[in-house]
Amino acid sequence: MQTESQAKNELSPTDTATDKKSHSKHSIKSSRFRVQSIARQNDVSAQIDEDHDKTLQERSESRQQNIQKRQQQNLERIFRLCYDNCLDETAGEPDPDWIHHFMTIAQNIYSPSMQKLWSRILRQEIITPGSISLKAMIAFQQMTQRDAQLFRRACLLACHFGQDNTKKLLTGLKYRSGFLLKQASIDKLNLGHYQLPYSHLLELMGLGLILSTELESGKLQSSTPLPFHYQGNDYQIQPAKNGVSLLYYRFSPVGQEIAQLLGNHRNEEYQIHLTELLNKHFIVSSDASTYHPII
Incomplete structure (x- = not known):
């Protein structure tokens, strides 16, 4: 029996073009939708979604917990990327203050592509301690994905x-x-x-x-x-x-x-x-x- 993915691969060029056009049409969202979506993702949609049942204090605590969870995920992802790219190079001992500043900044790096770059910063500093200055880290923190x-x-x-x-x-x-x-x-x-x-x-x-x-x-x-x-x-x-x-x-x-x-x-x-x-x-x-x- 032909699978759904096989059938999709056998679509004619006309069908594919129509499908892309339809997808493009449905992917266009209004500004109100975007604001609401971002608000929900960041736990600040209470005054938009009025059917909530949490107090202001509960909503604040929930948002802080979710931020901490995402920050933890960000750091774990960056360290895993760094670990995967390390081999058997001779390594040094990074300065504890450097590691503290690194983690303070890196926990707020959400973009996957920027997380890869931050994993390179960590790898470079582990291999050659002192090679990445705090000034460079701060400058890098200010860079958006477009800047990079x-x-x-x-x-x-x-x-x-x-x-x-x-x-x-x-x-x-x-x-x-x-x-x-x-x-x-x-x-x-x-x-x-x-x-x-x-x-x-x-x-x-x-x-x-x-x-x-x-x-x-x-x-x-x-x-x-x-x-x-x-x-x-x-x-x-x-x-x-x-x-x-x-x-x-x-x-x-x-x-x-x-x-x-x-x-x-x-x-x-x-x-x-x-x-x-x-x-x-x-x-x-x-x-x-x-x-x-x-x-």
């Missing part, structure tokens, strides 16, 4: 160069052109093309994750190769001509700490455009050989 997504986009585009390991967002290259090379020209990288417009940068600056001033490196000399790193790949870039400089935004110390938790993940399209830009002004090489492009 914006910051992750920035991390996908981050590089670092020279002897400085701080993550940076490269925005372009400045070079000399024109008569006697006296006129400065700029080749820009359009970060907005990679879902990171300037308005989003401003939000990350407001969160204290990226410093607000666009910086310029010193003028690079053609005789001196510069170490350049993008998402775990190491290169040397050597200017084809003297006087080229890099334009960039720097991650803040707190942004750097949080970025380390996310690991190295590249944006393939950005890497192609970054390569094209670098190859216009530099000889790009790896340890093995000189080549174009760096992918």
Whole structure:
């Protein structure tokens, strides 16, 4: 006998489209419905649902008990996620005050995706005590799920160069052109093309994750190769001509700490455009050989 799930999988495209449209129609709720639903979930619907039979004191106690239960569930979930991602690494003893602050904050993290990030914070601190500052935890606490997504986009585009390991967002290259090379020209990288417009940068600056001033490196000399790193790949870039400089935004110390938790993940399209830009002004090489492009 054909099961219900098998029958659903065999629906024609028209039936599937109709079903989706019907589902979409029924999933649209009014603002009154949403308010009532949220109020019920948080035990504050007494004046909306007038058929209740509890006193104000009883309702208050019930709400507090439910909050405590959810907080307990949040902490248990975060510790379980951390436990599942720990292996046999050598671990240290986190500071008791750090653990106290962590649990005070983490108990109010309800989003599953944010709970995963908080489990990474805990894992990092257990493996390397002192690596996650209280300031970074507070900044992370203030981040919504959307903020975390914006910051992750920035991390996908981050590089670092020279002897400085701080993550940076490269925005372009400045070079000399024109008569006697006296006129400065700029080749820009359009970060907005990679879902990171300037308005989003401003939000990350407001969160204290990226410093607000666009910086310029010193003028690079053609005789001196510069170490350049993008998402775990190491290169040397050597200017084809003297006087080229890099334009960039720097991650803040707190942004750097949080970025380390996310690991190295590249944006393939950005890497192609970054390569094209670098190859216009530099000889790009790896340890093995000189080549174009760096992918």
